[in-house]
Amino acid sequence: MSDLADKSARALAQGYREYAFSPVEVMQAVLARCEARKDLNAFVTLIPEQAMQAAREAEALQASGADLPALHGLPYSVKDLTLTKGVRTTMGSRAMADHVPETDAVAVARAKGHGAILVGKTATPEFGHKIHTSSPLLGRTLNPHAPDVTPGGSSGGAAVAVATGQGPIALGTDGGGSVRIPSACCGTVGLKPTQGTIPNLQAADLFSSNVYVAPMARDVGDTRLLFDAIRGFDRRDPFGQAVVPLPRRAATLRGLRVAWLPRAGNPVDPEIAAITGDAMARLAREGVEVEEITLDFAALEPHFMVILETLLAGRVGTVSGAARDQYDPSLMVHVDNGMSHGALALAATGAARSRAFAEVQEVLSRFDLIASPTLSAPPLPHNQDPHGSVPIDGVPSGRVRAVWYPYTIATNLTGHPSISIPCGWDSHGLPVGFHLTSAWYQEDFLLDCAELAERVFAFDLGRDGA
Structure with missing residues (x-):
């Protein structure tokens, strides 16, 4: 059973x-x-x-x-x-x-x-x-x-x-x-x-x-x-008021225009770069039209942190003395930082979020999808300091959200749908993710493309799955 x-x-x-x-x-x-x-x-x-x-x-x-x-x-x-x-x-x-x-x-x-x-x-x-x-x-x-x-x-x-x-x-x-x-x-x-x-x-x-x-x-x-x-809108959600456009679908990879983003202002582990680059090349052999692009999503990290830390400070509130001991120390670092963010920082964050939306929209006016690694390095060790510098290929390279996953934080800020699917294994037996982003409300198209790519990658998690 x-x-x-x-x-x-x-x-x-x-x-x-x-x-x-x-x-x-x-x-x-x-x-x-x-x-x-x-x-x-x-x-x-x-x-x-x-x-x-x-x-x-x-x-x-x-x-x-x-x-x-x-x-x-x-x-x-x-x-x-x-x-x-x-x-x-x-x-x-x-x-x-x-x-x-x-x-x-x-x-x-x-x-x-x-x-x-x-x-x-x-x-x-x-x-x-x-x-x-x-x-x-x-x-x-x-x-x-x-x-x-x-x-x-x-x-x-x-x-x-x-x-x-x-x-x-x-x-x-x-x-x-x-x-x-x-x-x-x-x-x-x-x-x-x-x-x-x-x-x-x-x-x-x-x-x-x-x-x-x-x-x-x-x-x-x-x-x-x-x-x-x-899925489905709810009138209580301010983003749930729109009329959804007719869904776009994809029956084949051939002819799809894909913007390839191997780096987003961040360094990438050579093995991750090779595995995800090979995955992109395999899709190209299926008829995908690929063009490499440049976007500096890593530059969004300070603005993302203002949002994260302000929300956490609002959620947890002022905690002092022995009461702090019941919380994760790394959470309290964010809460303390959040208490110091002011109105100008929040205004700058809103402006940066708007610029990022415009940049992604411009790319998706020319391409069907944006593809990238999901992460710039393999899974990090448990003892990685969440506030410290992340090593990429053995070299300390900067804070985790700017270095390890700038690809993902960007679409949280811009609202675009994104999906991560596995595309292979690294030399240590750890899976590697491949990230795809499409236009707003195009989840059906995004899922179609992801399923087609999944067949090409033929990733096996090692379970029955039948």
Whole structure:
């Protein structure tokens, strides 16, 4: 039965409709896998009793012969930053260890409405503030491919869960690359949608938010399945008022115009450059028209930090004395910095964000996609200082967001949809991510292109996935 935990969400959905197995059997297999991989620390909270009860109800609906909803009986997890009614949502913080929301986030309610079954809440750094998935509440989450390096953050628990069969699909959040970074580190897929496409009403400032609720899975097809179920505007979201244009689709790679961005004002590890460059060349051999471009996304990092640290300071507030001891010290560095950012810094940040949007728009007026590495170096060791200089090819090269993932922070600021898919393995047996960005509201096109590229790369995570 344990191989059911390795099947794709699409294969499980098909199996239910063919009566090949039941939601109860699948949930038993997934919960057994969660127990077997407790060493990875992917979950803050598991709810096996509730999950099994929901699976029994799903089995009864399956047996009735009724039409089944899109996510019927599919186990899934939710990052512990996202509200889940009746299931504790700690934000990875000891200060919120007993917080139980009275409502579901929009995406959670939609997933539940389409029949998905919550398994539990996945690990996050405290308030999602850093690149490592570790917190005072839970401790350290391990990369399933190498325990000495990070699974990435801040949706690291979600990436680890889907990579290891602890549920085929997951909801993460992405405030600067937080689904795409762990996807690159763990060999999975993470989609950051267009701003407003999946409402995120938890943000304090809905008008200037750069945090997105985002689907994650082991492949593009499962990512699309979850995205299609939870997408759709909400009038309560200021970016949820537009009329969506007719979706563009892609049936072939041939003729696509791709802007290749190997560097974004940052150095790149030679092996990462070679692997992602080869991936781009493989797509070119399939008929993609490639032109190398230059964009200095690394220059956005100081402005990104103003947003991040101001929001964290607003969230945590002034903390002094012994009360500071309950928080992650690295979080308090950001909070203290956030207290010092003034109105002029915020104004400059808004202007920089606007310029970046214009730059990406100009590129996408000439190209169908922007492609790049997801990360400029392999997964970093757990002891990497989140405030220190990141080594690239052994040389200290600057702060983490400017050096390791400027590609991802840019589209959090500009609102464009982006996806990370695995394109190969490095010499240490760690996966390498490939990043694609398209125009606003073109997720269908972006997912089509990602799925076509996925077939070319033929990446094997080492699981059944059938």
